[in-house]
Amino acid sequence: MMPRGQYVLITPAKNEEVSIGVTIESVVNQTVRPAEWVIVSDGSTDRTDEIVRTAAMTNPWIRLLPLPPRAQRSFAAVVHATEAGVRS
Numbered sequence: 001m002m003p004r005g006q007y008v009l010i011t012p013a014k015n016e017e018v019s020i021g022v023t024i025e026s027v028v029n030q031t032v033r034p035a036e037w038v039i040v041s042d043g044s045t046d047r048t049d050e051i052v053r054t055a056a057m058t059n060p061w062i063r064l065l066p067l068p069p070r071a072q073r074s075f076a077a078v079v080h081a082t083e084a085g086v087r088s
Contacts, residue, residue, distance in 0.1 A: 009034040012081035014070075017047040024055045024062070037062045038088055042081040043069030063088075 009027065013020055020039075027037060039052045041064060049066055056062040065088050070077050 005032065006035040009037040010040065010082055010085035011037070012040045012042055012078050012085065013044065013048055014042040015044050015046045015048060017051060020048050020051050028059055033061065035061065038065055038085040040081040040085040041066045042077055043067055045069065
């Protein structure tokens with residue numbers, strides 16, 4: 001059980017290089033940061049994984065979970081990516 005006031009954040013992402021940096025900056029600057037942040041890259045083919053890895057170097061509570069490429073982007077894919085983050 002996690003201590004009161006702590007939480008884990010799970011974020012599915014696919015080809016989000018345009019916005020993932022701003023998202024990371026926003027969470028890093030929160031008053032109460034997550035105990036762990038799992039960013040699940042759902043087969044990203046852009047720089048999403050690289051950006052997350054760079055952020056994780058200075059914020060060890062950020063973790064990248066890369067998944068293999070998926071043919072289509074769909075709501076079901078977001079659910080599967082989120083579930084993978086929960087299981088990790």
